[in-house]
Amino acid sequence: MVRARAEADRETERRPSLVDDAYAAMKQAIRDSSFAPGYQASEQEIALRLGMSRTPVHEAAIRLQEDGLVRVLPRRGILICALAPDDMREIYDVIVAIEGRAAELIAASPEERRMAVADELADRTDAMEAAWTEQDLRSWGEADERFHRALVEGAGNGRMIRIIQTINDQSHRARMFTLKLRRELGASVEEHRRIVACIRAGDAAGAMESARAHRLRARDTLLPLLDSFGLKHL
Amino acid sequence: MVRARAEADRETERRPSLVDDAYAAMKQAIRDSSFAPGYQASEQEIALRLGMSRTPVHEAAIRLQEDGLVRVLPRRGILICALAPDDMREIYDVIVAIEGRAAELIAASPEERRMAVADELADRTDAMEAAWTEQDLRSWGEADERFHRALVEGAGNGRMIRIIQTINDQSHRARMFTLKLRRELGASVEEHRRIVACIRAGDAAGAMESARAHRLRARDTLLPLLDSFGLKHL
DNA sequence: TCATGCCATCTTGCATGCAAGTTGGCGCGC
DNA sequence: GCGCGCCAACTTGCATGCAAGATGGCATGA
Numbered sequence: 252m253v254r255a256r257a258e259a260d261r262e263t264e265r266r267p268s269l270v271d272d273a274y275a276a277m278k279q280a281i282r283d284s285s286f287a288p289g290y291q292a293s294e295q296e297i298a299l300r301l302g303m304s305r306t307p308v309h310e311a312a313i314r315l316q317e318d319g320l321v322r323v324l325p326r327r328g329i330l331i332c333a334l335a336p337d338d339m340r341e342i343y344d345v346i347v348a349i350e351g352r353a354a355e356l357i358a359a360s361p362e363e364r365r366m367a368v369a370d371e372l373a374d375r376t377d378a379m380e381a382a383w384t385e386q387d388l389r390s391w392g393e394a395d396e397r398f399h400r401a402l403v404e405g406a407g408n409g410r411m412i413r414i415i416q417t418i419n420d421q422s423h424r425a426r427m428f429t430l431k432l433r434r435e436l437g438a439s440v441e442e443h444r445r446i447v448a449c450i451r452a453g454d455a456a457g458a459m460e461s462a463r464a465h466r467l468r469a470r471d472t473l474l475p476l477l478d479s480f481g482l483k484h485l
Numbered sequence: 486m487v488r489a490r491a492e493a494d495r496e497t498e499r500r501p502s503l504v505d506d507a508y509a510a511m512k513q514a515i516r517d518s519s520f521a522p523g524y525q526a527s528e529q530e531i532a533l534r535l536g537m538s539r540t541p542v543h544e545a546a547i548r549l550q551e552d553g554l555v556r557v558l559p560r561r562g563i564l565i566c567a568l569a570p571d572d573m574r575e576i577y578d579v580i581v582a583i584e585g586r587a588a589e590l591i592a593a594s595p596e597e598r599r600m601a602v603a604d605e606l607a608d609r610t611d612a613m614e615a616a617w618t619e620q621d622l623r624s625w626g627e628a629d630e631r632f633h634r635a636l637v638e639g640a641g642n643g644r645m646i647r648i649i650q651t652i653n654d655q656s657h658r659a660r661m662f663t664l665k666l667r668r669e670l671g672a673s674v675e676e677h678r679r680i681v682a683c684i685r686a687g688d689a690a691g692a693m694e695s696a697r698a699h700r701l702r703a704r705d706t707l708l709p710l711l712d713s714f715g716l717k718h719l
Numbered sequence: 720t721c722a723t724g725c726c727a728t729c730t731t732g733c734a735t736g737c738a739a740g741t742t743g744g745c746g747c748g749c
Numbered sequence: 750g751c752g753c754g755c756c757a758a759c760t761t762g763c764a765t766g767c768a769a770g771a772t773g774g775c776a777t778g779a
Binding site for chain 3: 527528529539543557558559560561562
Binding site: 268309310313314317318319325341342344345347348349351352353356406408409410411414418 | 585644
């Protein structure tokens with residue numbers, strides 16, 4: 252219970268309220284497509300399914316709307332947002348900007364901290380390579396996600412972390428979809444290693460540039476892929 | 486009423502609800518320090534003052550919490566968030582990342598679009614210079630704010646715009662405070678002109694670098710200023 | 720004088736009631 | 750057969766009731 256106590260001290264013991272439950276449940280449902288994009292649900296219906304009244308569902312919907320995952324249509328219900336290719340372009344630009352700066356900040360930090368982050372990033376990359384040789388797509392995707400999360404968390408900027416988290420929630424479904432299509436996963440490992448090397452060397456400009464180049468290349472292989480499938484929304 | 490109709494078509498006629506009113510009123514109160522940081526208000530009290538019941542106030546508070554402007558403390562009320570110097574550091578890093586990428590994107594866009602944005606940016610910069618020669622701090626601040634807003638809006642990325650808007654809401658009070666202290670406002674004009682020149686020339690790398698340098702310099706002059714005032718929060 | 724514990728008061732979490740806006744379908748007129 | 754309007758059913762916006770958690774002050778004992 253040490254962990255619980257620590258959180259209690261930090262957060263004045265916030266045990267999960269019904270609103271938190273509703274928020275988590277709805278977000279999860281959107282992530283795994285139980286609520287498909289374009290689906291329009293009534294708050295009443297969701298409330299019934301979750302065994303609570305409309306109030307907490309409504310308040311959770313407000314938070315989800317703020318996250319860009321749903322739209323609350325007055326007197327018509329909750330609409331699950333779809334992602335158009337243009338949204339993916341926007342999302343990649345935000346990622347390029349934030350991860351680039353994060354890599355730069357890490358590379359410019361004191362050696363001890365830099366090395367600690369680099370070690371973690373290297374571990375994630377090793378996991379990716381292992382998954383790649385075993386053709387284990389699921390593991391590869393998880394390791395890749397962890398690499399990028401560690402990259403942003405390594406910069407120690409809570410606002411950047413939150414921005415990326417929001418963006419990830421929005422693009423999770425697209426990521427799951429494209430994971431199966433990509434044929435150039437191998438290149439990512441090498442690019443990750445270059446980022447790590449720059450961080451170790453304290454080369455801030457190089458770290459930023461490799462992080463940016465990595466995401467820009469991924470974007471340029473993925474967007475045409477989505478377009479070729481004629482996906483108007485996902 | 487043409488404007489109202491246009492918005493109606495676009496947004497399914499969303500006239501302002503009480504929640505929107507409460508959100509706007511509270512946000513404004515926080516901006517102009519009617520609600521000072523650290524102040525703890527009860528939802529009931531705010532509801533009375535706004536002439537509505539607790540429900541819309543509560544829902545607006547959830548949105549403000551999502552924006553990072555307040556914290557809703559269970560059964561204790563709404564706490565207006567204060568900004569520590571470390572928050573300003575975080576905020577500047579986000580701005581450097583986003584504005585840098587925005588400048589790069591604009592400079593890499595087709596010439597016609599590029600020039601249109603550059604013209605607007607140049608206008609804002611002219612306004613700054615005029616305000617500077619007249620020692621009109623308020624006008625200077627407004628023109629500067631408009632320059633930076635135009636810079637991000639010029640990239641045409643809705644998510645970037647939203648991120649910057651949120652960040653601006655958070656740091657508005659600090660900006661108002663530091664505006665009076667800064668003694669190097671003149672340098673900004675020149676730096677803005679350099680950004681505009683790079684955009685006009687289609688020099689993406691140069692645009693990004695000048696936008697970044699501009700914000701980094703501003704940060705490095707402001708943060709020590711705040712520290713020297715021993716401001717733990719504002 | 721100071722620490723401690725209890726209680727009155729205040730505040731929100733959540734459920735629910737009511738009214739107003741939205742929708743889809745049925746029937747009527749052409 | 751086809752279009753149009755009306756109505757019943759449904760959905761949320763907002764107010765309010767109730768109960769439980771948080772707080773501060775006062776009384777009590779050392």
